[in-house]
Amino acid sequence: MCVRDGERYVGEALDSIGRQDVPGSEILIVDDGSTDNSVKIALAHALAPTVLHQGPLGVAVALNHGIGNASGEFLTFLDSDDVWPAGRLGAMLEALCADQKSDAVYGKVVNTDENLRPVAKPLASRIHTAGVIRRAAFQRVGPFRTDVAHAFNIDWTSRAELAGLRFAILDRVVVYRRIHGGNMGIRDRVAARRDLLRIVRDHHARNRSP
Numbered sequence: 001m002c003v004r005d006g007e008r009y010v011g012e013a014l015d016s017i018g019r020q021d022v023p024g025s026e027i028l029i030v031d032d033g034s035t036d037n038s039v040k041i042a043l044a045h046a047l048a049p050t051v052l053h054q055g056p057l058g059v060a061v062a063l064n065h066g067i068g069n070a071s072g073e074f075l076t077f078l079d080s081d082d083v084w085p086a087g088r089l090g091a092m093l094e095a096l097c098a099d100q101k102s103d104a105v106y107g108k109v110v111n112t113d114e115n116l117r118p119v120a121k122p123l124a125s126r127i128h129t130a131g132v133i134r135r136a137a138f139q140r141v142g143p144f145r146t147d148v149a150h151a152f153n154i155d156w157t158s159r160a161e162l163a164g165l166r167f168a169i170l171d172r173v174v175v176y177r178r179i180h181g182g183n184m185g186i187r188d189r190v191a192a193r194r195d196l197l198r199i200v201r202d203h204h205a206r207n208r209s210p
Contacts, residue, residue, distance in 0.1 A: 002062035004032040004055070006080035007041055009178065014045045016083035021090040026072050029080075030054060030062035038080070060144040060152040063128075067143065076132045081178045083116065088174045092132040095170050103137035103165040106130050107174030114180045122173050128153040129175050137165055148195040149188070158203040 003010050010029075017027060027049040031039050033056030042051055054065055067075060074093065078084060088107070096105040108122040109130050128144075141160045145152045160167075 001027075001029045001049075001078050001080055002032050002059045002066070003029055003034060003038045003042070003080035005034050005036045005038060007034075007037040009081040010038050011041050011045060013078055013080050013083055014042065014047055014049065016085075017078065017089075018047050019086040020084065021087055022093060025089070026050070026070060028052060028066045028070055030066045032056050032058065032062045058146065058149055060146045060148070064143040064146065067138070070135070073135055074132050075135050075138055077128045078175070079129055079177070081180070082129060083176045085173055085176065088172070089132070091172055092170060092174060095168060096132055096134070099168050101166055102168040104131050104133040104160075105168040105170055107170040107172045110173050110176050111179050112176050114178060116176050116178065118176075119179065124169055126157050126167060128156070129177070131167075141165065145199075148198060150192040150195040151199050152195075154196070155199045155202065158199070158206065162206055 001010075001013065006013075014027075017025075027047055029042050029049045030052045031042075032054060039051055039053075042049055050069075052065060052069060054062060063077065074096070076089065076092070092105050092107065096102060099105070106124065106126045107130055109125040109127065110118050110122045111120045112118050137160075141156060141163050145155045148155070
């Protein structure tokens with residue numbers, strides 16, 4: 001998890017990790033230069049997550065920092081303003097371990113308002129927060145792109161497809177994604193569109209290469 005000035009929601013995000021049925025999971029939070037009480041809230045939480053510090057350098061840099069310090073066989077991600085439904089992690093790990101041919105498993109995302117009331121129907125998605133990925137497979141593709149602030153996860157999926165990774169889809173909601181005024185894509189729509197355009201162009205260029 002990456003957090004920057006996320007004191008409003010980070011405790012709830014951690015609570016949702018605590019409702020999972022996978023004891024002993026390694027929980028890493030990368031503080032991306034917070035100036036509020038985010039770190040204090042995280043350190044006081046019953047889950048006792050490991051908190052790393054950087055920045056402010058951006059989400060992709062923070063996630064790469066966290067991955068570099070993780071030791072588990074599997075990787076999964078949660079934005080500090082989102083929540084996991086109970087049992088999500090166990091179901092995804094069970095599906096991935098049962099399918100040795102797949103490198104990652106993804107589920108459905110529900111967009112919600114600030115109070116976690118759904119504002120759209122669940123949709124299958126391959127954004128990073130909707131997946132569980134084998135660590136070795138992630139390393140084959142390489143780290144998240146850091147020269148863009150937005151849609152770096154789309155770029156990673158594009159590179160993963162080119163590298164031949166295999167994805168399984170779980171017919172289950174795996175993350176509730178809050179849509180609110182603090183979302184990066186809402187705060188800076190112009191930059192988000194510009195970054196996405198760059199990523200789409202690079203995707204097409206990679207697929208045209210011999």
